[in-house]
Structures are given as structure tokens and as C-alpha cells.
Amino acid sequence: MAADLLTIARSGTRAAKAALDVTAQNITNASSAGYVRRSVSLAELGVNSVLSQPGAINLAGVRIAGIVRNADMFRQSEVRRTGSDAARAGAEVQGLQNIESAVEQTGVYDAIVDFEAALKQLLSDPTDGSLRASALEQARTLAQTFNTAASSLDAVGEGLRFEAQDAVGSVNTTAAELARVNLRLGRASDASSDQTSLLDQRDSLLEKLSGQVDISTTFAADGSVQVRIGGSGGPSLVNGGSAATLAMTVDADGTIAFTLGGAAATLSSGALAGKGQALTELAGVREQLDAIAAGVISTLNTAQVAGADLTGAAGQPLLSGSAAADIALALTSGSQIATAPAGSGANSRDTSNLVAMRAALESADPAGAMDALLFGISSAVAGRTVTRNALESIAGTAKVALQAQAGVDLDEEALNLTRFQQAFQASGRIMQVASDIFDSILAIR
Structure with a gap:
């Protein structure tokens, strides 16, 4: 006994x-x-x-x-999934806000309106040197604001691509660490203190990965994990003790694409997906801005060469270039603005060509197109912000639920x-x- x-x-x-x-x-x-x-x-x-x-x-x-x-594996999976969605939305909103600032703060819309106003004032006295000089300077300002907007958008794109490349490096580093943890888990004793520490490290690395890319996980009996990106059918990022390399390529329009171990990888969530979506939006905005600039160049130059300037000479193109980045003032003097119809003599007060120029501008409506562009960006920011806030709330709820179970009281x-x-x-x-x-x-x- x-x-x-x-x-x-x-x-x-x-x-x-x-x-x-x-x-x-x-x-x-x-x-x-x-x-x-x-x-x-x-x-x-x-x-x-x-x-x-x-x-x-x-x-x-x-x-x-x-x-x-x-720790409940389902709750951990929910934290990774919802956190990945929230990270994607957050990265996208940040990129869109930068795009909005780049276009709005450069004042392209205001420059277009001011140039149209200067042409309207010139109608009152087409021979007035000060009015011609004012119209010429407004044209110069218009060209420069297009240049500034284009360079600002380029800077936003460079920043997004730099951040995306940095995130790709982080994914590769984290994947390599996770592969090493898998090897150590294979050698650890079941239910030992070393194994539980390794499992904590494994879960932390998985959560870090899910913040950058959408991952699908498969756990082995020894606690090691296989990780795929882009869904359960996507390419394998981590398999046992080996990790594939994620790479980023930049297309001609500035958008980005990803490959994993040489195979194409499509990301649907995570910060990298959000940056990719922002760059796609940026490419669309840049295309629209270039179209507006090209329209202004074509409209004004067509009207210019159809008239005569203050000296009676045939009108010359007002602007050079073909897009927002290279648009520039081509005239050197306000007297070169072709306000009179072709064949008019010097100092003609006939404003027929100036009227035609203004009518062509009103028909092309670059101010309206610019306003629509700004409204589209602002609407996208507002809509994505609502989505981001909702996803962050869902992710926060998932974290609280996991913390209530796995956290220390x-x-x-x-x-x-x-x-x-x-x-x-x-x-x-x-x-x-x-x-x-x-x-x-x-x-x-």
C-alpha cells in the first residue's frame, strides 16, 4: 500500500x-x-x-x-485569411490615395480652365500684347502641370514597385525560414517544449506570409507545413525543407506580375496583390491623362495652323509633344497665337480663328475629361476605403477570437x-x- x-x-x-x-x-x-x-x-x-x-x-x-x-487551427486559418484580405485592401487604398494626390494636387484641371479663360479674354482685344502674353503663359502653365502630373504618377509607380520588390524579398526570406522550421519540426520530439516553440514560430511565419500573399496550407503529422500561394491549386512556395523563389516582373505599362519557381503565380490577396491592383489602376489613370494631353495638343495645334498670327504669318503649332510627360509650349511669343483666319493681314482684329479654337476646345472638353478622371479616382478611393474598413473589422474580430483562446490571461x-x-x-x-x-x-x- x-x-x-x-x-x-x-x-x-x-x-x-x-x-x-x-x-x-x-x-x-x-x-x-x-x-x-x-x-x-x-x-x-x-x-x-x-x-x-x-x-x-x-x-x-x-x-x-x-x-x-x-490554439485552434481553424481560427488561426481565419486570422491568416482575413488578415490577408485586409492587407490587400489597405495596400490598394494607400496606392489609390497617392494616385489621387498626384493628379489632384498638380492642378491640371485648374490649368485647363485658366487657359480657356485667357483665350476668352483675348477675344475682347486680339491685338493687345498683354492679353496675348497672358494666354501664352497660361499655355505654358498648362503644359507644365501636365508634365508635373505625369512625373508625380511616375513617382507613385516607382514607390509602389519598390515596395512590392521589397515585399517579394520578405516573402522569400520568410519562406526560407519556414522551410528551416519544417526541418527542425521533423526532428523534434512529439509534444516536447522544443516542438511547441517551433510550432509558435511556424504560425508566426505563416501569419507574416499571409500579410504579403494569399497562402494555402497543408499540415503534416509532425507539424511541418506545405504552403502554396494563389489558392490550393497554386504553385508551391514551401514544401518540407525547401522553398521556391518568388520573382516579380514589370510590364511596359508599369504593372507587375509574379512567378514562383518559374511558374506564373496569380495573387488575389495580401499586400502584394493590393500593390499590383494599385499599379493597374495607375496605368489606367496615366493612359487617361495622356489621352487628355494628346487631345489638347491635337485640338490647339489643328486650330493654330488653320489661322494667321498677329503679323499675318501662317499659324504654327502651339504645343509640342504627344503625351502628358512631353507636352511643351512650342511658341516663343504671344504674337504667334493665330487668332485671325488664314490669309488675314497684320494686326487683324478678326477673331474667327480664335473663336474656332475655343469651339474646338469646348467640343473636346478636356476640363470635363479631367474632372471625370478626378471623380473616378476619388470614387475609387472612397469605395475601396469602405471595403478596407470592413475587412479590417473582420480581421480584427478574428484576431480577438484567437487571442481569447490562445492568449495568456x-x-x-x-x-x-x-x-x-x-x-x-x-x-x-x-x-x-x-x-x-x-x-x-x-x-x-
């Missing part, structure tokens, strides 16, 4: 000590990012007895079955410290009682 009590008490002290150690570890790492709360898993300890029937099992205390991580851990300490003391007391009983038996005469 005394030996049975000693066995039971000894197993109890071991279990209580292990639980105290795990509780202390939980408290120490309460604020550590990626740490998942641990608990000790206990099982009945059975022994065979020669005094019982063959095959009979006598319970002799408890044994430590392992260290358990209190200091009040609960303090209670566990007291409970396990009492269990340790109780087991020690049982050992003392068993010793006293054995001594009493030996003392019987």
Missing part, C-alpha cells in the same frame, strides 16, 4: 511541477508576439500487478502526456499558480503519510 501511495504521490508532484513550469512560462511570455498559451496534458498512469488477474491494470497516478498549445495564470502549488504540496503530504504508514507497520511487534 505504501509503495502504491508513493508512486501516486511521486507522479502527482511531477505533474504539478510541470504545470507550474508551464504556467511560469505563460506568464513570462504573456506579451510576446506570436506566443500561444501552453497547458500540461495529463493521462492516467497504469501498472500491471502480480497480485491481480493477468492483464489487469491498476491505476497508479498520472503521467505527463505532453505540452499542449491552446494573467488572472487565470495566477490562479493556476496557486492551484498547482497546492497540488504539489498535497502530493508531498501524501508521500509523508505513506512514509509514516510504512514506519508504523515496521514498528508493529
Whole structure:
């Protein structure tokens, strides 16, 4: 009997000590990012007895079955999925906001309106040098604002591509680390402290990856993970101890595409997908801006060459270039603005050609096109912002749900410290009682 009590008490002290150690570890790492709360898993300890029937099992205390991580794989998957969607929306909104600022703050719309106003003023006195100089300067300002808008959009594109390339490097680094963790998990003992630490590291790396690209995971029995990007049918990023290399290519219009191990990879979520979507939007905006600039160049130059300037000479193109980036003022003097019809003499007050120029501008309506462009960008920003806020709320809810399960509650851990300490003391007391009983038996005469 005394030996049975000693066995039971000894197993109890071991279990209580292990639980105290795990509780202390939980408290120490309460604020550590990626740490998942641990608990000790206990099982009945059975022994065979020669005094019982063959095959009979006598319970002799408890044994430590392992260290358990209190994390639900489904909730972790939801955190990765919702976080990836939120990261995509956030990156896209940031890119669109930069695009909006690049176009709106350069004042292309205002420059178009001001130039049209200067032509209207010139109608009052086509021979007035100051009015001609004002119209010429407004044309110069118009060309320069188009140039500034184009260079600003180029800067936004360069920034997005730089960030995307940096994110690609981060994905490759994280994937390589995850492959090393897979190798170590294959060598780690089941339910050991080393294995649980590796599983924490694995989950942190997966969450980091999901912030950049959409991933699909398949877990092996030893805890190692296979990672695919672009959905469950996408190319493999991490498989066992090997990791493929993600690469980015830049197309002629500035948009980006991705390959993984040489195979095309399509991303639907994650920050990289958001930057790719922003660059696609940027390419569309740049195309529209170039179309507006080309329309202004064609309209004004067509009207110019159809008339005569203040000296009676045939009108020359007002603007050079073919797009927003290279549009420039071609005339050197306000007297070269062709306000009169072709064949008119010097200092003609006939404004027929100027009227035709203004009519052509009104028909082309570059101001309206620019206003539509700005409205489209602003609408896209507003709509994507609503989507981003909703996705961030969903991701936040998923994180809270996981934290409630996997996070460390200091009040609960303090209670566990007291409970396990009492269990340790109780087991020690049982050992003392068993010793006293054995001594009493030996003392019987």
C-alpha cells in the first residue's frame, strides 16, 4: 500500500511541477508576439500487478502526456485569411490615395480652365500684347502641370514597385525560414517544449506570409507545413525543407506580375496583390491623362495652323509633344497665337480663328475629361476605403477570437499558480503519510 501511495504521490508532484513550469512560462511570455498559451496534458498512469488477474491494470497516478498549445487551427486559418484580405485592401487604398494626390494636387484641371479663360479674354482685344502674353503663359502653365502630373504618377509607380520588390524579398526570406522550421519540426520530439516553440514560430511565419500573399496550407503529422500561394491549386512556395523563389516582373505599362519557381503565380490577396491592383489602376489613370494631353495638343495645334498670327504669318503649332510627360509650349511669343483666319493681314482684329479654337476646345472638353478622371479616382478611393474598413473589422474580430483562446490571461495564470502549488504540496503530504504508514507497520511487534 505504501509503495502504491508513493508512486501516486511521486507522479502527482511531477505533474504539478510541470504545470507550474508551464504556467511560469505563460506568464513570462504573456506579451510576446506570436506566443500561444501552453497547458500540461495529463493521462492516467497504469501498472500491471502480480497480485491481480493477468492483464489487469491498476491505476497508479498520472503521467505527463505532453505540452499542449491552446490554439485552434481553424481560427488561426481565419486570422491568416482575413488578415490577408485586409492587407490587400489597405495596400490598394494607400496606392489609390497617392494616385489621387498626384493628379489632384498638380492642378491640371485648374490649368485647363485658366487657359480657356485667357483665350476668352483675348477675344475682347486680339491685338493687345498683354492679353496675348497672358494666354501664352497660361499655355505654358498648362503644359507644365501636365508634365508635373505625369512625373508625380511616375513617382507613385516607382514607390509602389519598390515596395512590392521589397515585399517579394520578405516573402522569400520568410519562406526560407519556414522551410528551416519544417526541418527542425521533423526532428523534434512529439509534444516536447522544443516542438511547441517551433510550432509558435511556424504560425508566426505563416501569419507574416499571409500579410504579403494569399497562402494555402497543408499540415503534416509532425507539424511541418506545405504552403502554396494563389489558392490550393497554386504553385508551391514551401514544401518540407525547401522553398521556391518568388520573382516579380514589370510590364511596359508599369504593372507587375509574379512567378514562383518559374511558374506564373496569380495573387488575389495580401499586400502584394493590393500593390499590383494599385499599379493597374495607375496605368489606367496615366493612359487617361495622356489621352487628355494628346487631345489638347491635337485640338490647339489643328486650330493654330488653320489661322494667321498677329503679323499675318501662317499659324504654327502651339504645343509640342504627344503625351502628358512631353507636352511643351512650342511658341516663343504671344504674337504667334493665330487668332485671325488664314490669309488675314497684320494686326487683324478678326477673331474667327480664335473663336474656332475655343469651339474646338469646348467640343473636346478636356476640363470635363479631367474632372471625370478626378471623380473616378476619388470614387475609387472612397469605395475601396469602405471595403478596407470592413475587412479590417473582420480581421480584427478574428484576431480577438484567437487571442481569447490562445492568449495568456494573467488572472487565470495566477490562479493556476496557486492551484498547482497546492497540488504539489498535497502530493508531498501524501508521500509523508505513506512514509509514516510504512514506519508504523515496521514498528508493529
